[in-house]
Amino acid sequence: MKALVKTIILLLFLINQRGNGQITYDYYKNPDKIGSSNPSATQYFIRSFEFIMQWGDEDTDSAIYYMQKAIEEDSLYAIAYASLGHLIKYGGYNGTSIDADSISRLAEKALRINPRCGDAQTLMSWVYYMNNDYQKAIEVCKKAVEAEPDHRETWLWLGVRYAHLPEKIDSAIAAFNKCIEVDPTFGQPHQKLGWIYLYDMLDYQKAAYHFRKMVSLYENIEPRDERMIVGYYGLGESLISMKEWDDAIDTLDLLQKKCDHSSLLWVDNLRSWGYSGLVRAYMGKAETELDSFIAHNMGTLDKHPNDMGITLNVIEEFEGLFYQLKAFNFSDTLKQIRMPLYERVFSNSKDDYEITRAIESKNRSLQENKKYSEANAMLKSLMIRNSGNSEFKSTIYFLMASNYACLEMPNKALKYLDLSIKAGFNDFSRIRSEPSFERLRDNPRFEKVAQSQ
Numbered sequence: 001m002k003a004l005v006k007t008i009i010l011l012l013f014l015i016n017q018r019g020n021g022q023i024t025y026d027y028y029k030n031p032d033k034i035g036s037s038n039p040s041a042t043q044y045f046i047r048s049f050e051f052i053m054q055w056g057d058e059d060t061d062s063a064i065y066y067m068q069k070a071i072e073e074d075s076l077y078a079i080a081y082a083s084l085g086h087l088i089k090y091g092g093y094n095g096t097s098i099d100a101d102s103i104s105r106l107a108e109k110a111l112r113i114n115p116r117c118g119d120a121q122t123l124m125s126w127v128y129y130m131n132n133d134y135q136k137a138i139e140v141c142k143k144a145v146e147a148e149p150d151h152r153e154t155w156l157w158l159g160v161r162y163a164h165l166p167e168k169i170d171s172a173i174a175a176f177n178k179c180i181e182v183d184p185t186f187g188q189p190h191q192k193l194g195w196i197y198l199y200d201m202l203d204y205q206k207a208a209y210h211f212r213k214m215v216s217l218y219e220n221i222e223p224r225d226e227r228m229i230v231g232y233y234g235l236g237e238s239l240i241s242m243k244e245w246d247d248a249i250d251t252l253d254l255l256q257k258k259c260d261h262s263s264l265l266w267v268d269n270l271r272s273w274g275y276s277g278l279v280r281a282y283m284g285k286a287e288t289e290l291d292s293f294i295a296h297n298m299g300t301l302d303k304h305p306n307d308m309g310i311t312l313n314v315i316e317e318f319e320g321l322f323y324q325l326k327a328f329n330f331s332d333t334l335k336q337i338r339m340p341l342y343e344r345v346f347s348n349s350k351d352d353y354e355i356t357r358a359i360e361s362k363n364r365s366l367q368e369n370k371k372y373s374e375a376n377a378m379l380k381s382l383m384i385r386n387s388g389n390s391e392f393k394s395t396i397y398f399l400m401a402s403n404y405a406c407l408e409m410p411n412k413a414l415k416y417l418d419l420s421i422k423a424g425f426n427d428f429s430r431i432r433s434e435p436s437f438e439r440l441r442d443n444p445r446f447e448k449v450a451q452s453q
Helices: 001-014 022-029 037-054 057-075 077-092 100-113 119-131 133-149 154-161 166-182 186-199 204-220 227-239 246-259 268-301 308-326 330-348 351-368 372-383 390-406 410-422 427-434 433-441 444-450
Strands: none
Touching: 037 057, 037 077, 037 268, 057 077, 057 204, 077 100, 077 119, 077 372, 100 351, 119 133, 119 154, 133 154, 154 166, 186 204, 186 227, 204 227, 227 246, 227 268, 268 308, 330 351, 351 372, 351 390, 372 390, 390 410, 390 433, 410 433, 410 444
16 A cells, blocks of 8 residues: 555646645736736746646646637746646546647747746656656755745755655755745645655654644635645645554545545545555554453453353453454455456556556566466566567566566576666666565675666
8 A cells, every 4th residue: 555655646746736825826916026027928937837726627627728828928928837737637636648849849938038937947857757866956946946946846856856856855854944934825835845744754643743734724824725625635644653443534534525526637646645555554544443352351261260161251252353353364365356457557558657567566466476477477477468668678677686586596587687788678776676576685686786877
């Protein structure tokens, strides 16, 4: 579940939110800052990100439409070009392909008009990030902060770029806190800090604090940013981590009610996360009750150590609950539903990213059940079906290396890891941290491969 959440949370980290409170409106309206001297262009611009705050299917299209109208009114409106590029990215979060070339051209256009436009620099940072040039992405964001230190978005994006590098997590926290200092009504940096403290720092109290701030801003700041309802989910997850089961259940129940009245593009994902959290919260509460059940019966035995009738009653209580719990075979149910869905993606999807995600997910499922040979057979079959795709090839080789490592076949594992890198796999951080490679790390060949970046 954590991987799924992180995968989907990786999308939220890329979102450039706008529009919480009057501070931002004033900043964007000011032509001495980054606004336009053309009132019509400014109104179209403001109208655009009012739509994106709701972020439904039609809202995204409307946001793009009004941003294009702003550019028609003022062809030298640098931030409008940059914002249009940020908006185009939103379309990709609904599963469609992102036109990276168009985004790059918009960033370049905005920077030609105004080299100090922070939003143009953060958009260019995204281009570098997508090309795996993380250091350059950070450098460009630093320039954005230098150019516009009082613009909350520049600090937000600097934090986002730092947050993708584990060794820079303290810098990310500092940037997000600076973002809050610039605009205390902005919910997004609280979201980023919440995820960092929840998943990276394991400081659940601080995570809960930031998600509560998100929820408070969502409820009290107008115009309301619907995307901030994810704060209820983050708070629920924090409470689960603290084993505060009842509060977690109440929070996640409230999230479902919020979803009932939301048209967010990803509301179905959010509702699913909420249900998942509720299952885990109820199971955690059930485990607590199980401890009480055991303690109560063991206490009864202590009171009547020589009464075999009572002892038999306790045995029957344990036996009865054991068979009742066996009926709740959640794992088997989810597995039966999940497995046929992989083939649906493999057979019908035309999107490389979707297929790659499905390949990784199915391999992970087979690994969990220690079916490593079956996993490699599946990967070889997919290799044949997608023989012309180098991205699939690099991923498949990497996964095969992982499976061979689990089978304790180090030579084959290293062979396929090397093939993976030669085919273009360049996530060396993942190679060094992959749990299945634990026994390979003392092998000089592994060290040579892992350092070949």
